[in-house]
Amino acid sequence: MALEIRDIHKHFGPVRANDGVSITVGEGSLHGILGENGAGKSTLMKILSGFYEADSGAVVLDGEVLTLRSPADAIAVGIGMLHQDPLVFLPFTVLDNFVLGSPGPVRLDRSNARTELERVSTELGFSFDPAALARDLTVGERQQLEITRLIWLGARVLIFDEPTTGISATQRIQLFATLRALAEHGMIVLFVSHKLEEVEELCDSVTVIRRGKVVFEAPMPVAPELLVEEMFGKVFVADEREPVALGGPVLRLESVSVDDGKTHLDALDFEGAAGEVVGLAGLEGSGQRTLLRACAGLLTPTAGHLSVDGVDLTHVSYRGHLAVGVHYLPAGRLEEGLVEGISVTEHLVLTSHDRRFLVDWKGAEAAADRVIDEYSIKGRPSSPAEALSGGNQQRLLLAMIPEDVRLLLLEHPTRGLDVESAAFVWKRLLERRTDGATIIFASADLEELLTYSDRIVVFFGGSVFAVRDTASTDGEELGYLIGGKERV
Amino acid sequence: MENTLNSIIAAAAPLVIMTMGESITEKSGVVNLSLEGSLRLSAMTGFAVAFWAGHAFAGFVAAAVVGAAIAAIIAATSIRLRLNQIAVGFVLTLLAADLASFLGDSLVGERGPRVPPLPIPVLSDIPFVGKVLFDHDLVVYASFLAIAVTWWHFYRTRSGLNLQGVGERPEGAFARGIKVNTLRFWYTVLGGAMVGIAGAAYSLDIKLGWRETLTLNLGWIALAIVIFGGWHPLRVAFGAYLFGALQVMAFQLQDVFPGLAQVLPIAPFPLMILALVFVYSSWFRRIGDRLPRVRNLFGSEAPAALGTVFERE
Ligand SMILES: Nc1ncnc2c1ncn2[C@@H]1O[C@H](COP(=O)(O)OP(=O)(O)O)[C@@H](O)[C@H]1O
Numbered sequence: 001m002a003l004e005i006r007d008i009h010k011h012f013g014p015v016r017a018n019d020g021v022s023i024t025v026g027e028g029s030l031h032g033i034l035g036e037n038g039a040g041k042s043t044l045m046k047i048l049s050g051f052y053e054a055d056s057g058a059v060v061l062d063g064e065v066l067t068l069r070s071p072a073d074a075i076a077v078g079i080g081m082l083h084q085d086p087l088v089f090l091p092f093t094v095l096d097n098f099v100l101g102s103p104g105p106v107r108l109d110r111s112n113a114r115t116e117l118e119r120v121s122t123e124l125g126f127s128f129d130p131a132a133l134a135r136d137l138t139v140g141e142r143q144q145l146e147i148t149r150l151i152w153l154g155a156r157v158l159i160f161d162e163p164t165t166g167i168s169a170t171q172r173i174q175l176f177a178t179l180r181a182l183a184e185h186g187m188i189v190l191f192v193s194h195k196l197e198e199v200e201e202l203c204d205s206v207t208v209i210r211r212g213k214v215v216f217e218a219p220m221p222v223a224p225e226l227l228v229e230e231m232f233g234k235v236f237v238a239d240e241r242e243p244v245a246l247g248g249p250v251l252r253l254e255s256v257s258v259d260d261g262k263t264h265l266d267a268l269d270f271e272g273a274a275g276e277v278v279g280l281a282g283l284e285g286s287g288q289r290t291l292l293r294a295c296a297g298l299l300t301p302t303a304g305h306l307s308v309d310g311v312d313l314t315h316v317s318y319r320g321h322l323a324v325g326v327h328y329l330p331a332g333r334l335e336e337g338l339v340e341g342i343s344v345t346e347h348l349v350l351t352s353h354d355r356r357f358l359v360d361w362k363g364a365e366a367a368a369d370r371v372i373d374e375y376s377i378k379g380r381p382s383s384p385a386e387a388l389s390g391g392n393q394q395r396l397l398l399a400m401i402p403e404d405v406r407l408l409l410l411e412h413p414t415r416g417l418d419v420e421s422a423a424f425v426w427k428r429l430l431e432r433r434t435d436g437a438t439i440i441f442a443s444a445d446l447e448e449l450l451t452y453s454d455r456i457v458v459f460f461g462g463s464v465f466a467v468r469d470t471a472s473t474d475g476e477e478l479g480y481l482i483g484g485k486e487r488v
Numbered sequence: 489m490e491n492t493l494n495s496i497i498a499a500a501a502p503l504v505i506m507t508m509g510e511s512i513t514e515k516s517g518v519v520n521l522s523l524e525g526s527l528r529l530s531a532m533t534g535f536a537v538a539f540w541a542g543h544a545f546a547g548f549v550a551a552a553v554v555g556a557a558i559a560a561i562i563a564a565t566s567i568r569l570r571l572n573q574i575a576v577g578f579v580l581t582l583l584a585a586d587l588a589s590f591l592g593d594s595l596v597g598e599r600g601p602r603v604p605p606l607p608i609p610v611l612s613d614i615p616f617v618g619k620v621l622f623d624h625d626l627v628v629y630a631s632f633l634a635i636a637v638t639w640w641h642f643y644r645t646r647s648g649l650n651l652q653g654v655g656e657r658p659e660g661a662f663a664r665g666i667k668v669n670t671l672r673f674w675y676t677v678l679g680g681a682m683v684g685i686a687g688a689a690y691s692l693d694i695k696l697g698w699r700e701t702l703t704l705n706l707g708w709i710a711l712a713i714v715i716f717g718g719w720h721p722l723r724v725a726f727g728a729y730l731f732g733a734l735q736v737m738a739f740q741l742q743d744v745f746p747g748l749a750q751v752l753p754i755a756p757f758p759l760m761i762l763a764l765v766f767v768y769s770s771w772f773r774r775i776g777d778r779l780p781r782v783r784n785l786f787g788s789e790a791p792a793a794l795g796t797v798f799e800r801e
């Protein structure tokens with residue numbers, strides 16, 4: 001079995017998302033598709049899985065040219081795709097998610113389906129509660145459910161689009177083991193990522209895509225500098241972090257209890273000093289988000305005291321928090337941070353301190369141009385927020401942080417960003433630290449936590465499990481702590 | 489007592505058929521907001537056709553076609569032209585209602601054919617239950633069938649699960665090979681046809697005859713019942729029967745307490761709002777997490793993609 005992609009072209013308006021892509025992948029191979037954000041990886045994979053129709057070009061499997069008009073066609077020949085955001089149905093049960101869309105008689109035989117789910121998931125080493133709701137699964141479990149379903153439907157070519165976004169370190173290890181096992185069983189596994197380390201760790205061959213074109217192809221291993229150069233067209237060096245002397249406490253929590261309906265933090269004591277960067281580690285939903293939202297004023301503590309610069313904020317609203325210089329950047333950039341449909345200029349006007357009734361649009365546009373320049377945002381003042389790529393959305397959010405911020409709360413500040421954007425984001429964030437702000441960020445990326453934090457707070461099961469100075473810990477120990485164990 | 493229950497079930501039958509139709513449409517992610525107008529136009533058309541043909545059945549067929557056609561306009565303009573379903577539905581409401589008044593003017597006061605009673609032999613002789621459930625006509629039996637089939641289809645069939653998937657997350661359904669827009673179109677048409685049948689039931693079965701106020705507000709009430717019933721056929725049916733009960737009570741109390749009789753038919757709405765407050769409370773959420781069965785019984789969530797347009801790129 002061999003999969004051949006021949007000269008695929010696909011454009012969206014003026015954007016050539018795929019501009020003549022050809023790739024050949026053999027049986028049993030774990031092939032990496034590497035490229036910066038916006039390179040055209042997802043588009044290519046959606047064409048392979050029938051989600052999009054290509055403008056021209058062909059997909060050939062086992063020497064046969066495929067007609068891929070819809071995902072149904074792709075599934076029928078054994079091509080299955082796990083989308084960047086697993087396309088599960090959140091209010092439905094695991095079992096219903098498993099059978100939805102599968103062929104069979106009119107009457108749905110759920111007990112038979114349950115047996116099948118159990119059989120296939122056991123083969124793959126997963127275990128599910130068929131009656132649980134998909135909403136209550138972690139992203140990693142949703143992926144496992146999708147993998148199980150696709151294998152059950154007879155997939156021979158499996159496409160994983162950025163599967164490590166949003167899953168925990170432990171789940172990533174499990175996912176990689178699964179991908180290796182699938183390839184060993186003779187499947188073709190396409191692993192799409194913009195993260196170099198992951199491709200290095202996992203894949204046995206790689207294709208690099210840049211601006212819709214294949215720029216490099218080779219069996220692994222390949223020198224990482226070479227891959228970076230191919231991805232970006234230039235070598236990129238990360239900035240070293242300058243040490244900053246810590247000042248007095250900015251944020252103070254005294255036996256704060258808070259509940260967001262899912263996780264409950266109990267009697268938490270915590271202090272953040274001026275100029276300090278605190279990283280929050282832990283599996284998703286262990287309490288990091290609850291803490292951030294309580295500090296931001298989005299959740300009201302049920303007990304204890306919360307203050308910033310000595311001002312008691314325990315029962316103060318979100319607006320009150322903003323007024324004393326608390327700023328929160330949530331993970332859902334487009335859901336909570338930016339407003340779809342309104343432009344870069346309009347965003348900047350919304351957050352400006354200009355209180356005049358009429359907006360000076362000329363001035364605002366000029367200001368937006370300056371910001372775009374300063375933050376190297378790829379877009380125009382009139383670009384709506386959703387037209388920007390993830391990295392550029394994050395840059396815009398950075399530009400919207402007020403000058404006089406005292407406490408900066410960030411959730412996954414570089415999730416889904418390419419290396420260059422991530423480094424840029426951190427460079428800007430660390431500048432705030434020099435001005436005496438405290439930065440608290442949650443991240444699922446150990447490397448990021450270890451690189452940028454002064455102190456790391458590890459959450460497990462809804463409480464603080466451990467606190468470590470970054471200098472005295474390492475990735476291995478964090479891995480244990482996140483899993484709720486001390487290093488043995 | 490058994491007579492009262494019999495009247496309630498008969499009075500609620502068109503409402504049941506209509507709310508089942510709208511539940512099917514909305515489960516697929518389309519809002520047919522035109523019920524108030526569709527109902528009126530199909531009641532008028534149904535009566536007119538039955539009157540001229542001299543047979544009730546012809547009226548029902550014509551009314552179903554009218555309801556289906558209006559629904560098809562909403563589905564097609566949404567899918568093909570990406571028009572807002574709410575806006576189109578609202579315009580059609582006004583248009584269809586006015587059209588019904590205009591075209592039906594000469595029919596006011598005429599008497600047409602009616603649906604004959606059809607007690608089911610043997611079953612209708614069962615004490616109490618026979619009178620309540622089996623001493624009716626075909627419209628009422630159709631309403632029973634509508635509830636049972638809608639429920640069975642949603643929760644026990646493959647196509648019903650696909651239908652729910654389309655309304656919940658169309659990209660997900662599409663990725664699984666389901667023809668999202670084709671399904672949406674046909675389920676909307678089916679729902680519209682059921683609304684049409686309900687319209688004919690009002691003019692040929694419940695009230696006999698056509699006048700402008702025959703179905704006044706019932707379309708809006710049906711829309712509300714679907715929402716408060718949480719898009720679950722059994723709870724929606726319960727809502728329809730509750731409304732029927734209050735209508736019948738209001739009618740029976742008219743002479744004794746005229747004031748109360750006026751207020752009764754709107755009583756379900758405060759009740760429904762209270763029910764919603766209960767279902768969305770964190771207290772209920774905690775119970776639901778522990779007892780999934782309870783959650784399934786009372787929890788109500790709109791299909792997440794309700795009222796949206798799906799395009800693959
Ligand atoms: N549905 C779409 N409509 C318009 N432009 C799109 C669409 N999907 C992707 N693009 C554009 O195509 C380019 C490639 O995007 P994508 O394939 O998602 O990249 P990647 O997955 O490598 O990050 C980007 O410039 C993106 O903005």
Ligand SMILES: [Mg+2]
Pocket residue numbers: 041042043084161162
């Ligand atoms: Mg992508």
